[in-house]
Structure formats: C-alpha cells, structure tokens
Amino acid sequence: xxxxxxxxxxxxxxxxxxxxxxxxxxxxxxxxxxxxxxxxxxxxxxxxxxxxxxxxxxxxxxxxxxxxxxxxxxxxxxxxxxxxxxxxxxxxxxxxxxxxxxxxxxxxxxxxxxxxxxxxxxxxxxxxxxxxxxxxxxxxxxxxxxxxxxxxxxxxxxxxxxxxxxxxxxxxxxxxxxxxxxxxxxxxxxxxxxxxxxxxxxxxxxxxxxxxxxxxxxxxxxxxxxxxxxxxxxxxxxxxxxxxxxxxxxxxxxxxxxxxxxxxxxxxxxxxxxxxxxxxxxxxxxxxxxxxxxxxxxxxxxxxxxxxxxxxxxxxxxxxxxxxxxxxxxxxxxxxxxxxxxx
Amino acid sequence: xxxxxxxxxxxxxxxxxxxxxxxxxxxxxxxxxxxxxxxxxxxxxxxxxxxxxxxxxxxxxxxxxxxxxxxxxxxxxxxxxxxxxxxxxxxxxxxxxxxxxxxxxxxxxxxxxxxxxxxxxxxxxxxxxxxxxxxxxxxxxxxxxxxxxxxxxxxxxxxxxxxxxxxxxxxxxxxxxxxxxxxxxxxxxxxxxxxxxxxxxxxxxxxxxxxxxxxxxxxxxxxxxxxxxxxxxxxxxxxxxxxxxxxxxxxxxxxxxxxxxxxx
Amino acid sequence: xxxxxxxxxxxxxxxxxxxxxxxxxxxxxxxxxxxxxxxxxxxxxxxxxxxxxxxxxxxxxxxxxxxxxxxxxxxxxxxxxxxxxxxxxxxxxxxxxxxxxxxxxxxxxxxxxxxxxxxxxxxxxxxxxxxxxxxxxxxxxxxxxxxxxxxxxxxxxxxxxxxxxxxxxxxxxxxxxxxxxxxxxxxxxxxxxxxxxxxxxxxxxxxxxxxxxxxxxxxxxxxxxxxxxxxxxxxxxxxxxxxxxxxxxxxxxxxxxxxxxxxxxxxxxxxxxxxxxxxxxxxxxxxxxxxxxxxxxxxxxxxxxxxxxxxxxxxxxxxxxxxxxxxxxx
Numbered sequence: 029x030x031x032x033x034x035x036x037x038x039x040x041x042x043x044x045x046x047x048x049x050x051x052x053x054x055x056x057x058x059x060x061x062x063x064x065x066x067x068x069x070x071x072x073x074x075x076x077x078x079x080x081x082x083x084x085x086x087x088x089x090x091x092x093x094x095x096x097x098x099x100x101x102x103x104x105x106x107x108x109x110x111x112x113x114x115x116x117x118x119x120x121x122x123x124x125x126x127x128x129x130x131x132x133x134x135x136x137x138x139x140x141x142x143x144x145x146x147x148x149x150x151x152x153x154x155x156x157x158x159x160x161x162x163x164x165x166x167x168x169x170x171x172x173x174x175x176x177x178x179x180x181x182x183x184x185x186x187x188x189x190x191x192x193x194x195x196x197x198x199x200x201x202x203x204x205x206x207x208x209x210x211x212x213x214x215x216x217x218x219x220x221x222x223x224x225x226x227x228x229x230x231x232x233x234x235x236x237x238x239x240x241x242x243x244x245x246x247x248x249x250x251x252x253x254x255x256x257x258x259x260x261x262x263x264x265x266x267x268x269x270x271x272x273x274x275x276x277x278x279x280x281x282x283x284x285x286x287x288x289x290x291x292x293x294x295x296x297x298x299x300x301x302x303x304x305x306x307x308x309x310x311x312x313x314x315x316x317x318x319x320x321x322x323x324x325x326x327x328x329x330x331x332x333x334x335x336x337x338x339x340x341x342x343x344x345x346x347x348x349x350x351x352x353x354x355x356x357x358x359x360x361x362x363x364x365x366x367x368x369x370x371x
Numbered sequence: 372x373x374x375x376x377x378x379x380x381x382x383x384x385x386x387x388x389x390x391x392x393x394x395x396x397x398x399x400x401x402x403x404x405x406x407x408x409x410x411x412x413x414x415x416x417x418x419x420x421x422x423x424x425x426x427x428x429x430x431x432x433x434x435x436x437x438x439x440x441x442x443x444x445x446x447x448x449x450x451x452x453x454x455x456x457x458x459x460x461x462x463x464x465x466x467x468x469x470x471x472x473x474x475x476x477x478x479x480x481x482x483x484x485x486x487x488x489x490x491x492x493x494x495x496x497x498x499x500x501x502x503x504x505x506x507x508x509x510x511x512x513x514x515x516x517x518x519x520x521x522x523x524x525x526x527x528x529x530x531x532x533x534x535x536x537x538x539x540x541x542x543x544x545x546x547x548x549x550x551x552x553x554x555x556x557x558x559x560x561x562x563x564x565x566x567x568x569x570x571x572x573x574x575x576x577x578x579x580x581x582x583x584x585x586x587x588x589x590x591x592x593x594x595x596x597x598x599x600x601x602x603x604x605x606x607x608x609x610x611x612x613x614x615x616x617x618x619x620x621x622x623x624x625x626x627x628x629x630x631x632x633x634x635x
Numbered sequence: 636x637x638x639x640x641x642x643x644x645x646x647x648x649x650x651x652x653x654x655x656x657x658x659x660x661x662x663x664x665x666x667x668x669x670x671x672x673x674x675x676x677x678x679x680x681x682x683x684x685x686x687x688x689x690x691x692x693x694x695x696x697x698x699x700x701x702x703x704x705x706x707x708x709x710x711x712x713x714x715x716x717x718x719x720x721x722x723x724x725x726x727x728x729x730x731x732x733x734x735x736x737x738x739x740x741x742x743x744x745x746x747x748x749x750x751x752x753x754x755x756x757x758x759x760x761x762x763x764x765x766x767x768x769x770x771x772x773x774x775x776x777x778x779x780x781x782x783x784x785x786x787x788x789x790x791x792x793x794x795x796x797x798x799x800x801x802x803x804x805x806x807x808x809x810x811x812x813x814x815x816x817x818x819x820x821x822x823x824x825x826x827x828x829x830x831x832x833x834x835x836x837x838x839x840x841x842x843x844x845x846x847x848x849x850x851x852x853x854x855x856x857x858x859x860x861x862x863x864x865x866x867x868x869x870x871x872x873x874x875x876x877x878x879x880x881x882x883x884x885x886x887x888x889x890x891x892x893x894x895x896x897x898x899x900x901x902x903x904x905x906x907x908x909x910x911x912x913x914x915x916x917x918x919x920x921x922x923x924x925x926x927x928x929x930x931x932x933x934x935x936x937x938x939x940x941x942x943x944x945x946x947x948x949x950x951x952x953x954x955x956x957x958x959x960x961x962x963x964x965x
Contacts, residue, residue, distance in 0.1 A: 032878035079878040080749075094866060150660075153949065154949075156953075157949050157952065157953040157956075161952075161953035161954070161956050161957045162956040162957065163949070163953045163955070163956040164956065166715070166906065167896075167900045167906060167948065167952040168895060168948075168949050168952050168953065170896055170900075170948065170951035171897065171945045171946065171948030171952065172895070172945060172949060173893065173945065174893045174894070174897060174941050174942075174944055174945035174948065175942050175943075175944070175945020175946045175948075176942075176945065177941055177942065177945075178938060178939065178940065178941030178942030178943070178944070178945060179942045181938045181941070182936070182939060182942060183940050185936065185938060223737075287793070295889070296889070299778065300773060302774075303774065303775070303778065306771070311769055312771070313770065313771070319893075337800040343785060343786050345781065345782040345785040346782055346784060346786060347781035347782070348778045348779060348781055348782035349778070349779040349783060349786075351775075351778050351779075352774075352776060352777070352778035352779030352780075352782070353731070353775070353776070353779055355771065355778075356761060356765070356767060356771070356772065356775045359767050360765050360767055361773050361844070363765070363766055363767065369766035369767075370762060370766050370767060370768045371766065371771065371844055371854055371858075371930050
C-alpha cells in the first residue's frame with residue numbers, strides 16, 4: 029500500500045515540475061503572455077523607441093490603474109458566476125454622488141463614504157434580485173445599468189450650476205485627491221502600485237484561502253457547492269457587493285483624476301472590462317475560471333493597444349475593433365483547448 | 372468482492388443499525404410517494420434498495436439525506452431518534468449521499484473537490500486566521516484516502532473535467548468516505564459506467580464495507596446488486612414490501628417482488 | 636434537488652399554462668400600461684392628446700423593431716444579439732451612401748438591408764463554425780463593428796427631400812408611417828412563431844437544442860437563420876432610423892441597446908430560449924415608450940425615464956424568476 033502511495037505521489041510530482049512549463053505555455057496563461065508580447069512588439073516596431081520611454085510607460089500604467097481596480101473587484105462576481113453589468117453605471121453614479129456631496133460643502137471623506145454606501149446599497153439591490161429572487165444576472169444588472177445611469181444624470185442635473193459648466197459634468201477639483209491620483213514613484217503611478225498590490229492580494233485570496241476556494245466552487249458548480257454545505261447565496265451576494273464596492277472606489281478616483289464628474293463616465297466600461305477579463309481567462313458565461321493575474325494581463329494588453337492607437341494618432345475607437353477581435357481569438361483558442369464550446 | 376467472510380463477520384454488527392428509518396410516509400400533493408416505508412442499514416453492511424420507477428426509492432433516499440422532510444415517520448441514528456431539517460443536518464450526522472450527478476466541480480482539481488467546504492487551514496497561526504488553506508496536507512490526505520480505496524487517478528492536481536466517468540464516481544465516493552463517518556448513500560453508482568469502470572466502483576464499495584461503513588445503494592442493475600450487497604430491500608408503490616439477505620434470495624425472487632408477482 | 640421528483644407531478648400544470656402564461660403576461664403588462672395612462676390623465680387631463688400619441692408611437696418605431704429582432708434571437712436560444720444596433724446603423728449608413736450615388740429607392744433599401752444581413756452572416760459563422768458563444772461573439776462584433784463604423788463614417792446626412800426622409804416624417808392611417816413596419820413585423824412574428832413550421836423549429840431549437848437536433852432539425856442552419864434574420868430585422872430598423880434622423884452618428888446605437896433588451900425581458904422572454912410572446916413584446920414596447928412622455932406630464936424631467944425603466948426591469952425579472960421558482964416547487 030505504501031509503495032502505491034509513493035508512486036502516486038511521485039507521479040504527481042513529476043507532472044508539476046517538467047510538464048508544467050510546457051503546459052503553461054500552451055495553456056491560457058501562455059496565450060495571454062504571447063498576446064502581450066505580440067502587442068508590445070507591434071508597438072515597438074510601429075511606434076518605435078517611444079514605446080519604452082518612462083513617460084509612455086507612465087501613460088499606459090496611469091490609463092489602466094483605475095480600470096484595474098474596478099476589474100479586480102468585479103472579478104469576484106465573475107468568479108462566483110454572476111455577471112454584474114452595472115459596474116460602469118456604478119462608476120458614474122459614485123463619481124456624481126461624491127462630487128455632488130463635495131460641492132454642497134460636505135467633507136470629502138464623508139462624501140466618499142456616502143458614495144460608497146449608496147453604491148453598496150444598489151449592489152445589495154442587485155444581490156436581492158439575483159440571489160433572493162433568482163433573477164437572471166444579465167437581465168437584472170442590465171436593469172441597474174440603465175437605472176443607475178439615469179440616476180447619475182438626475183443627480184448631475186440637480187447639482188448647483190457652477191460657472192459655465194454644462195449639466196453633463198459636475199466640475200470639482202479635490203486637491204488632495206487629485207494629488208494622490210497623479211502622484212508617482214519614478215515612472216510608476218501610485219494608483220498603479222496600489223492596483224498591482226491588489227492584484228497580488230486577490231491572487232492570494234483566490235488561490236490560497238478558504239474563502240477564495242468557496243467563491244470558485246460556487247461559480248464552478250452551484251449545486252455541488254450547495255451539497256458541500258457552502259453558503260452559496262451569501263457568497264454570491266457578497267461577490268456582488270465586492271463588484272459595486274470596486275466600482276464606487278473607481279468613480280471617486282476618477283473624480284480626483286479628471287477634476288470633474290462627467291455623467292458619461294464609465295460608458296461601455298462594463299463591456300471593456302469584461303472583455304479584458306475574458307481575454308485574461310475569466311468567463312462571463314460561467315464562474316469558477318480565471319485568476320487576477322490573468323485579468324491584469326488582459327487589461328494590460330488592452331491598455332498597451334490603446335496607447336499604441338493614441339501614439340499613432342488613430343481614432344481611439346480603433347481600440348474597440350482590436351478588443352473585439354482579440355476577444356474572439358482568445359475565446360476561440362480556449363475552445364480549441366477544450367473550453368466550453370457553444371453547442 | 373463481497374466475500375462470504377464479510378457477510379459472516381457483519382452478522383454480529385447487524386443488531387444496532389447505523390441508520391434506521393421507520394414508517395416513513397410522504398406525499399407530493401395528491402401523489403403518495405412513500406407509504407410507511409422502512410429501511411435500516413448496519414455498520415459494515417451494504418444494502419440495496421431496489422424497485423420499479425416511481426416505487427419511492429429516490430424519495431426515501433432524499434428523506435435519509437435531509438432533502439425531503441417526511442410527513443410522517445422517524446429516523447434513528449445508532450438507535451437515537453433524530454430529525455433533519457436540511458441536508459446540512461444529515462451531513463453533520465455523518466450521512467453522505469453521492470447523487471448521480473456526483474456534485475463534482477468541473478473547474479476545480481480532484482483534491483480541491485475532495486475538500487470543498489471542509490478545507491483544512493494552514494497550521495501557522497496567522498495564516499490560519501487569514502483563512503489560508505494547507506494544500507500540501509490536503510493533497511497528501513487525498514492521496515492516502517484514494518490509495519486506501521485502491522483508486523488510481525493520474526493527477527490529483529488536474530481539473531476533474533478531464534477524468535473518466537469511473538474516476539469521477541470513485542472520487543465522489545472517496546470524498547463521501549473521508550467525511551461521512553457512518554453512512555454512505557449511493558444513488559445509481561454504476562448507471563452510466565462501462566463494465567470495467569463499474570468493477571472499479573464496486574471494488575471501492577467493497578473497501579468501504581471493510582472499513583465498517585454502512586452503505587445504502589439504489590440500483591437498477593440486478594447483477595451489480597447481487598455482486599456487492601449483503602441484503603436487499605424491495606420497494607413497491609411507496610412501501611418497503613420485503614427485505615432479503617442477498618445470499619438467501621435469487622434475482623428471480625427479487626424481480627418477482629419488484630413487479631408484484633410475488634407478494635412480500 | 637427536490638424539483639427532480641416533483642417535476643414529474645407538475646408536468647401537466649406546466650403544459651396547461653404555456654398559452655395562458657403569455658396571456659397573463661400580456662394582461663399584466665396591458666394593465667400596467669393602462670394604469671400609467673390613467674394616472675397620467677388624472678394628473679393632467681391634456682395627457683390624452685395628439686401630441687402624446689405621436690410621441691409614444693414615434694418612440695415605439697425603432698425600439699419596437701429592434702426588440703422584435705432581439706426577441707427573435709432570444710426565443711431561438713441565441714441568448715442575446717449585442718450587435719443588433721450595429722446592424723441597424725450599417726443599413727442607415729449604407730442608405731446614405733447609396734442615395735448619394737443616385738440609386739433608386741427600392742434598390743438601395745434592399746441592398747442596404749442585405750449589407751446588415753451579411754453582418755449577421757458573419758456573426759453566425761463565428762457562432763456556428765468557431766462555436767463561440769453568441770453572447771461573446773456579438774459583444775465582440777458589436778465592439779468591433781461600432782469601431783469600424785466610427786472610422787469609416789464620421790456621420791451620415793439624410794437628404795430631407797428624399798423619399799426615405801418623407802417616409803420618416805409622414806403619417807398613414809393616423810399613425811406615423813414609420814410605425815407601420817413595426818406593427819406589421821409584430822403581427823408577422825406572432826403568426827410565424829405560432830403557426831408556421833419553420834417558426835416552430837426556432838422555438839424547438841430555443842427550448843431544447845439537443846433534442847431538436849435529435850429530431851432532425853439542423854442546428855447550424857437554424858443558428859445561421861437566427862442571426863441573419865435578426866440582423867435583417869435590425870436593418871429594417873435602420874431604414875426607419877434613417878427616415879427620421881437627419882444626421883446619423885455611429886454611436887447612436889448605445890441609446891437603443893438597453894431599452895430593447897429591457898423590452899424583451901419585460902415581455903417575459905426567457906433568456907434561456909424557447910419562451911416568449913411577440914404580442915407581449917408589443918405591449919411591453921408600448922409601455923416603455925409611454926414612460927418618457929408620462930414623466931414629462933408629471934413634471935419630472937425626461938431623464939427620470941432611464942432610472943425608472945431600469946428599476947422596472949429589475950422588479951420584472953425578479954418577479955418572473957420568483958414565479959418560475961415557485962412553479963418548480965423549490
């Protein structure tokens with residue numbers, strides 16, 4: 029018996045050492061890294077040395093920091109198998125509420141807290157609809173998307189007009205927050221460093237902790253998770269709260285960065301972020317797959333391409349063409365490797 | 372496979388059933404699914420529940436695993452009366468059910484599946500408090516449990532979706548064994564399997580018996596039932612109509628009891 | 636789970652409810668719609684006016700047609716077509732392009748719609764041959780298509796003297812002329828899915844693709860037909876859109892996407908496929924199109940419209956899901 033045991037163990041071990049390299053290169057991680065290499069290579073050839081200047085790197089990292097924070101929090105709900113389409117609208121709502129409170133003379137910290145709490149409240153409404161009533165997540169959060177964007181506009185329209193501003197944005201310069209969002213360590217924006225730290229922490233939570241296991245189990249197979257005695261409803265609910273929390277933080281940070289709270293902030297952001305996360309190995313169709321490192325690389329790929337488009341003076345919407353195309357390629361490669369094919 | 376020795380040695384322990392359900396009645400609306408059905412299994416015993424479709428087998432099984440709360444009747448565990456209000460209660464009482472769908476999570480590895488919901492935390496105080504799991508230890512325990520049962524799975528770190536039907540079934544049973552200390556209920560364990568894989572599953576069941584667990588199998592496959600069980604309970608129209616020692620009966624008699632050609 | 640056992644006993648009641656369920660949805664939506672109209676009239680008696688009627692019917696034109704296309708995809712098990720507004724805009728832009736080349740009206744309409752059909756064919760190729768989930772395919776092609784439109788066409792100007800613009804601004808039998816395509820498509824879709832054999836095939840494929848395949852229906856053909864069909868319906872919306880939009884912008888689609896899906900979901904279409912009624916869809920579109928005007932009469936700015944629409948959608952899907960759970964007896 030013990031011989032059998034060691035055999036099993038050693039076989040297992042061999043697998044992890046040598047074949048893991050090969051496997052990871054042909055696996056989803058390899059595709060993403062390869063994709064990133066190709067896009068950086070393209071940029072290097074096309075744009076030239078400028079790609080690697082510290083200023084350009086700063087631009088890329090600064091562009092992706094806030095979406096990365098939003099994306100990492102949203103990835104909890106993807107992992108738990110619930111898509112939260114309302115994050116883009118939630119970003120706008122949070123920004124508008126924050127700005128609205130601030131210009132009405134409320135302390136910045138309290139304003140931020142109010143914005144976060146209101147967003148969590150709407151996240152809870154999503155949660156009740158999806159978890160308690162069992163509504164389809166896409167349909168329910170689509171409702172939030174429409175509704176919250178409307179709410180953001182209503183609040184914005186009711187904000188006291190300042191100067192020549194239109195009703196489409198609440199201008200607001202919070203000096204401390206702006207300094208914070210713009211500060212950098214060498215070529216790295218502080219926001220990016222925070223976002224990256226968040227990626228690593230989340231990676232640890234997902235892969236190494238009991239809570240992370242449970243989220244993946246709920247997303248992987250809810251019936252099985254329920255049978256194993258996991259509090260599936262609570263996990264789904266909390267994951268939805270996590271995604272609205274991330275969106276509310278993102279909205280506040282955008283106000284700092286932009287110096288205003290435009291109502292159109294985050295339009296289509298839910299789609300861009302989910303496309304990036306899918307490129308990174310997550311799926312909006314089923315939970316339990318993907319990891320934060322992959323999600324980070326997915327967002328990085330898109331940011332590098334957006335930077336490339338920008339440097340060449342092309343229309344920024346060209347990046348959308350690329351996102352769409354890349355998404356299809358990555359998903360197709362996943363299907364070729366045995367991922368979920370349609371029918 | 373179920374040798375004669377086993378049956379003899381088990382005869383002693385048959386006195387106090389590990390789980391016993393008495394006079395269970397339950398109806399879904401106008402349909403009476405169970406009519407004072409009885410069942411009992413002792414430690415070290417493998418018992419089959421057989422019956423036609425709609426005879427109430429799966430409802431009885433759900434009653435025992437806490438999914439269905441019966442209208443009437445009592446459940447005893449080791450002679451003590453107990454009532455389940457949810458599947459979790461049954462799990463806590465040491466009753467593990469392996470359903471036909473196996474409840475394995477495709478996206479997770481074999482080890483992770485074995486320990487899902489019962490992850491062991493790191494022994495390091497801080498890491499443990501943070502909820503960090505001890506993968507190495509769980510991995511070793513999974514290897515040990517599987518090799519104890521003679522289950523061969525190439526890599527426990529691969530996701531279970533790449534495994535064969537037999538491997539998946541064995542894995543689900545091994546998981547039940549690791550955490551169900553008294554009773555394991557198997558719903559059609561060989562239904563979707565080939566000849567070789569069925570043999571593998573049956574040998575695992577045999578191993579479980581030798582470990583002193585009480586095992587309840589719902590099956591349609593007479594050949595497998597006769598190969599592995601110690602006793603058989605026949606259900607018909609929601610009632611348990613007869614119980615027989617496997618070595619004292621014949622497939623013909625059992626089929627007769629199932630169809631009602633022979634009355635219990 | 637428990638519904639495994641209980642479903643056996645519940646089957647008859649489910650079968651019985653199939654038709655009456657749609658009727659219930661239609662009646663509930665109709666009741667809500669009438670309620671909205673009644674409280675608006677009580678609030679301000681001048682709500683029932685020619686202006687209101689015109690505003691509501693104009694609102695219905697585009698959303699209604701796009702919703703039929705979307706409903707077609709949903710009912711056939713194609714999940715959702717997130718690129719349907721791209722189909723619409725392709726047609727609108729092609730109309731401008733062909734008109735500027737001096738093509739005659741029927742020809743340019745047909746060719747423009749066919750362009751949308753080609754786009755739908757591209758979607759269906761990705762779905763059928765690369766076997767990528769339609770939600771991802773149309774998300775990607777919606778993205779990419781929107782980008783291409785923006786790069787190729789900055790904007791399109793519709794000649795106000797053209798017969799297309801004429802169609803968009805004129806009236807016929809008391810309704811805007813542009814309203815009639817939507818009404819006719821609704822009736823067509825209703826009879827197509829209810830009584831035609833091909834329509835039944837779509838329902839079958841939507842309800843259970845595997846057993847439909849086993850019964851000899853070609854999944855591939857059905858999927859191609861679904862996405863090409865949806866894009867062609869989107870193309871019809873494109874003609875109407877070109878009719879009353881003097882200046883077409885490539886990003887105009889985002890305004891329609893969400894109300895369209897909201898209308899489909901509100902009408903009780905199951906996103907899992909196989910279930911839905913186009914008559915209910917008509918009522919749901921009508922109801923959603925009345926909200927903006929009603930809001931104005933209540934003294935609320937029309938921006939409240941999206942907020943209210945969104946939460947009506949959440950409540951509707953919650954109630955719907957809750958009802959299904961109760962039927963299953965969980």
